[in-house]
Amino acid sequence: MANDNPTLEFLGAARSVTGSKFLARTKNSQVLFECGMFQGLKELRLRNWNPFPMNPADLEAVVLTHAHIDHSGMLPRLTKMGYEGPIYCTPASTELLRLLLPDAGYLQEQEANYANKKGYSKHSPALPLFTREDAQESLGQLRTLDYGKSLEVADGVTIKFHPSGHILGAGFVEADIGGRKVIVSGDIGSYEREVMAEPSDLPDADYVLVESTYGGRSVDARPVQETLKEHIGPVLAEGGVVVIPAFAIGRTTLVIYHLRQLQERGELPDVPVYVDSPMATDAVDIYCRYGLEHNLKVDLLRSSDKCPITAKTMHMVKRLEDSKKLHRKPGPMIIVSASGMLAGGRSVHHVKTRGGDPKNLILLVGYQADGTRGRALIQGKRELKMFGETHTINAKVASIQGLSAHGDSDDVLRWLGTSKAKPKAFLVHGEDEGLHAMGKRVGEELHWKHYTPNYLEKIKL
Numbered sequence: 429m430a431n432d433n434p435t436l437e438f439l440g441a442a443r444s445v446t447g448s449k450f451l452a453r454t455k456n457s458q459v460l461f462e463c464g465m466f467q468g469l470k471e472l473r474l475r476n477w478n479p480f481p482m483n484p485a486d487l488e489a490v491v492l493t494h495a496h497i498d499h500s501g502m503l504p505r506l507t508k509m510g511y512e513g514p515i516y517c518t519p520a521s522t523e524l525l526r527l528l529l530p531d532a533g534y535l536q537e538q539e540a541n542y543a544n545k546k547g548y549s550k551h552s553p554a555l556p557l558f559t560r561e562d563a564q565e566s567l568g569q570l571r572t573l574d575y576g577k578s579l580e581v582a583d584g585v586t587i588k589f590h591p592s593g594h595i596l597g598a599g600f601v602e603a604d605i606g607g608r609k610v611i612v613s614g615d616i617g618s619y620e621r622e623v624m625a626e627p628s629d630l631p632d633a634d635y636v637l638v639e640s641t642y643g644g645r646s647v648d649a650r651p652v653q654e655t656l657k658e659h660i661g662p663v664l665a666e667g668g669v670v671v672i673p674a675f676a677i678g679r680t681t682l683v684i685y686h687l688r689q690l691q692e693r694g695e696l697p698d699v700p701v702y703v704d705s706p707m708a709t710d711a712v713d714i715y716c717r718y719g720l721e722h723n724l725k726v727d728l729l730r731s732s733d734k735c736p737i738t739a740k741t742m743h744m745v746k747r748l749e750d751s752k753k754l755h756r757k758p759g760p761m762i763i764v765s766a767s768g769m770l771a772g773g774r775s776v777h778h779v780k781t782r783g784g785d786p787k788n789l790i791l792l793v794g795y796q797a798d799g800t801r802g803r804a805l806i807q808g809k810r811e812l813k814m815f816g817e818t819h820t821i822n823a824k825v826a827s828i829q830g831l832s833a834h835g836d837s838d839d840v841l842r843w844l845g846t847s848k849a850k851p852k853a854f855l856v857h858g859e860d861e862g863l864h865a866m867g868k869r870v871g872e873e874l875h876w877k878h879y880t881p882n883y884l885e886k887i888k889l
């Protein structure tokens with residue numbers, strides 16, 4: 429019967445990059461793929477406060493492609509609102525989530541406290557979306573599933589993870605939803621990267637939900653290290669401070685890896701590199717334990733002086749007091765700190781203290797979502813609102829793309845091209861321009877049907 433057709437509802441990352449959430453309904457069950465937070469534009473962030481469009485208690489299962497907050501960050505809220513069932517992801521993802529979700533809860537609490545103290549929130553009192561405690565609660569629901577193993581997670585819904593080459597633990601999902609084969613791409617990594625292994629080939633399917641973060645853009649093919657050296661070298665020579673906002677797990681590892689290589693070859697001076705993130709040290713440890721997923725040499729990772737993801741003169745800054753002390757230290761030095769889009773966290777404090785000095789450099793190394801301070805800087809804005817006040821940025825601003833954990837347009841097309849079938853593509857996880865460009869390539873180069881779903885649209889499979 430037609431009414432029994434499974435459906436898919438696009439509850440996030442539909443005509444936006446963030447907030448990934450896709451609800452699959454079959455005759456007897458509901459499964460949520462991804463549970464990401466909306467980030468960036470205020471209009472998007474406000475959606476995080478909307479009630480979930482389904483009753484969380486009615487879900488049978490939640491399935492996550494990877495640990496990034498725009499794919500996982502609403503889990504604590506989902507739990508808080510009544511979801512008690514299992515959350516499936518790969519083993520490495522569970523370990524990263526144990527770092528990320530409590531940290532996200534902490535950030536939420538901090539922001540609410542700060543807003544209340546300074547009185548700049550329009551709501552009083554300002555409330556966190558969820559707390560550290562809520563995050564801890566949801567961690568108890570994590571269930572691991574290894575790559576390549578099938579599992580029936582609900583009546584009529586089976587899943588299998590395949591490596592997607594994006595960050596540690598990331599896997600695209602091959603799902604059977606009431607008899608329809610659906611691939612949920614999550615984020616797809618690049619084919620030419622020093623750190624992560626490449627994405628697995630795409631199995632046959634009826635539908636593919638494909639990320640379009642970089643849409644039609646190809647990333648500058650020039651070696652990243654050359655570009656890094658070009659930007660950083662002169663600033664350090666002048667005694668300046670380089671602030672690199674980077675997401676604490678995938679990106680920070682990559683940044684440190686390249687800085688280390690440059691230092692090893694004597695192309696960058698051995699200035700202090702401060703990794704101002706309580707999570708980054710734990711992340712190195714997790715990278716060591718999941719050697720098969722990346723291309724780094726595990727024996728080197730275990731060596732204290734040769735570890736490729738430790739800079740030669742690296743200092744891990746865990747405690748908040750030490751982070752505050754950093755603000756008074758003179759250059760030359762490099763500070764790597766989260767969040768990567770300057771949406772919050774310690775990196776915003778560093779931009780606030782270092783951004784006024786023209787000798788310094790703010791180096792953006794990842795995707796900058798619409799509405800974030802990072803995007804504003806790339807667009808040439810030099811007045812940033814931080815902690816309720818406007819600050820003028822006189823420091824140099826540069827942006828490097830080759831360090832993204834995302835594949836560019838060519839990588840995603842290459843990945844799609846490994847499919848022997850001609851599935852229909854649902855274009856998600858992109859802004860208008862990127863979605864349009866990706867649709868064009870999918871249609872013209874692969875001759876696949878494609879469609880870009882709207883926010884909250886429900887589609888019969």
Ligand SMILES: [Zn+2]
Nearest residue numbers: 494496594615
């Ligand atoms: Zn991601």
